[in-house]
Amino acid sequence: MPELPEVEGVVRELSPVSIGRTISEVRVSEVVQKSKEVGKEAIVKGKTLEDFKEELAAMTIVDVTRRSKYIYFHLEKAGLPYLLVSHLGMTGAWFVVDSLEEVTEQKFKNHMHVIFKMDDGGMLVYSDIRRFGELRLLQAEEDYLPLLKMAPEPFEAGAVEHFLAMAATPKYARKPIKEVVMDGHVISGCGNIYATEALFRMNIHPGRATERISEKRKRELFREIVDVLQESIDAGGSSISDYRNINGEAGTMQTRLKxxxxKVCGTCGKETKSMKIAGRTSVYCPQCQR
Known part of the structure; x- marks a missing residue:
């Protein structure tokens, strides 16, 4: 699943080619339509497809920002602000093209589920192979409560204090540290990839109970998380499995992961082990991480 650095990369690429453009028409795939017909919500969430398409028509993109693992398209129509929230799920990708033929990677070409036609003739295309992503049109962030419950951005002042306070609560204190740092209510945007890397750099076993780690070590761990997130942003994210930046471009952070x-620890040479934590496979070195 794309994490904070990957989403940040998408936002940085989307912003200059999206801002100032006006949506003239929205089209959705037959797959999405059939999902709605049987009472499910594939990709387009919280609205009927008719309302989604009608309301977005004539909206202008005024900004594109990131909040945790979400992309925020800030829109305006008839002087009123709106917010289109996009989550990439496991395999979501955005393409900014003049023709659908410009989407050349077949697996994305086969799964173009929402097409935003722009009044200048171009298109903004959302493709999602496994359809776990979402598009949610709101008037404001406050209209979708889960967005307000996210932890502060890890780069913001006060984020480490939020992490320490949450980690000390009964809800989290006895949980494995890996599970805690992957929780978006505790730290925004840190998922399996970067939690794995930060814990390895700190020589902390992913299954260690959070309460068994000193405050000093937790502060150091938080700084390590911030550092590895920033390193990945600078590298364009980790292109693992189906993640791509816009228009199919890949990042390079995957070549730096330790x-x-x-299968083998690059520090001590010992064979790595894995365990399930919060439903995710956690790889660690039994020699270096204790």
Missing amino acids: MYGK
């Missing part, structure tokens, strides 16, 4: 997906 523990995620590794």
Whole structure:
């Protein structure tokens, strides 16, 4: 699943080619339409397809920002603000093209589920292979409560204090540290990849109970998380499995990862082990991480 650095990369690429453009028409795939017909919500959430398409028509994109793992399209129509929230799920990708033929990677070409036609003739295309992503049109962030419950951005002042306070609560204190740092209510945007890397750099076992780690070590761990997130942003994110930046471009952080997906520890040479934590496979070195 794309994490904070990957989403940040998408936003940085989308912003200059999206801002100032006006949506003339929205089209959705037959797959999405059939999902709605049987009472499910594939990709388009919280509205009927008719309302989604009608309301977005004539909206202008005034900004594109990131909040945790979400992309925020700030829109305006008839002088009123709106917010289109996009989550990439496992395999979501955005394409900014003049023709659908410009989407050349077949697996994305086969799964173009929402097409925003712009009044200048171009298109903004959302493709999603597994359809776990979402598009949600709101008037404001406050209209969808889960968005307000996210932890502060890890780069913001006060984020470490929020992490320490949450980690000390009964809800989190006895949980494995890996599960805690992956929780978006505790730290925004840190998922399996970067939690794995930060814990390895700190020589902390992913299954260690959070309460068994000193405050000093927790502060150091938080700084390590911030550092690895920033390193990945600078590298364009980790292109693992189906993640792409806009128009199919890949990042390079995957070449720098020291523990995620590794069979052998690059530090001590010992074979790595794995365990399930919060439903995710956690790879670690039994020699270096205790």
